[in-house]
Amino acid sequence: MSDDIEIKIRKEFIAEASEMLETVESAFIELERNPDDVRVIDKIFRLAHTIKGSALSVGFTRLGEFAHVVETLLVRVREKKLVMTPEISDLLLRSNDRLAQFVNALGKDPEAVVETREIEAMINEVLSRKAAGEVSAAKVEAATALPAFGFFDDEPTPKAVVIPAPSPVAPVPHLAKDALVRAYVGIARLAAVSREGRAAFDPVLADLEKTLEEVA
């Protein structure tokens, strides 16, 4: 893509995003009046998603990533998995301000990066608080036996009420599980293209499969 086209598309994005953020601001005023109005939350949600997609598509990756975190918070509110408290409303407003600052800064310098880590950490803290609550609930349910990753699952569907013995294996973090899967896939791919053929990799793949079953 030529630099000229890229600059033009990015300018278009800045103009559109600024307009969208103004609309979000008026939506927040509506939200203050009617905190339970799903239509208003939807409006904010759609705008956040559009900003995220547009930002990623024009290469403003950090802005897109930040909008994604805001969007994740909104999805919980939209699905009523988080109640719209003043804390969350304040977080959303601050996020909106920061998005606007970011878009404004990018309009002046396409390489600009606005600090968003603090707000992201606050949002993640709210989300993890919710996830932790779910983990405790899952312990009570004990018998769901669902191999959940432990997030956003507040609709467990227990089939039987049997309390399993505590597992001697420490819980494996999601990222570690993902890394194991990626290792498995990577090795399977190597096996597919290797001269020695799959047989040479079978022992290590079998070990990984076993480990994956154990941590699932």
Added chain:
Amino acid sequence: MLPGHAKILIVDDEPDLLDVMRYFLTQSGFTGRILEAASGEASLALVEKERPDVVVSDIRMPGMSGLEVLQEMNARRIFTPVIFVSAFGDKRIVMEAWRLGAFDFLDKPISSQRLIENLQIALVLGERFNRERFEARRKVAS
């Protein structure tokens, strides 16, 4: 947790990547239907026949690419959200995909958390969001 009634179509010409996506979905506790297609052509046929709630698709595939499938879906007025698995480094393709109406993007290598989050968002905003975007694009074009 993804809703148990959801129908998700995963598309990739590499069986390993289909395995990974299926694994992530089942490990998240997803109990709905997972449809699979190994080519663009097969995915289009499944979209038409099964009307999944969301599609997660690779972009580069032999034969019909993910973008061509999306174009064909637009032509047939099928507004199922499509999440593309792509490297963000390839800005031109990501930009083209977004302009064609792609719903979201997943960076490679896929993270399970991101996959589930993006699916949740697609299932909430869904077809209606895509339809509105399509109409808005058409208005701008005319």
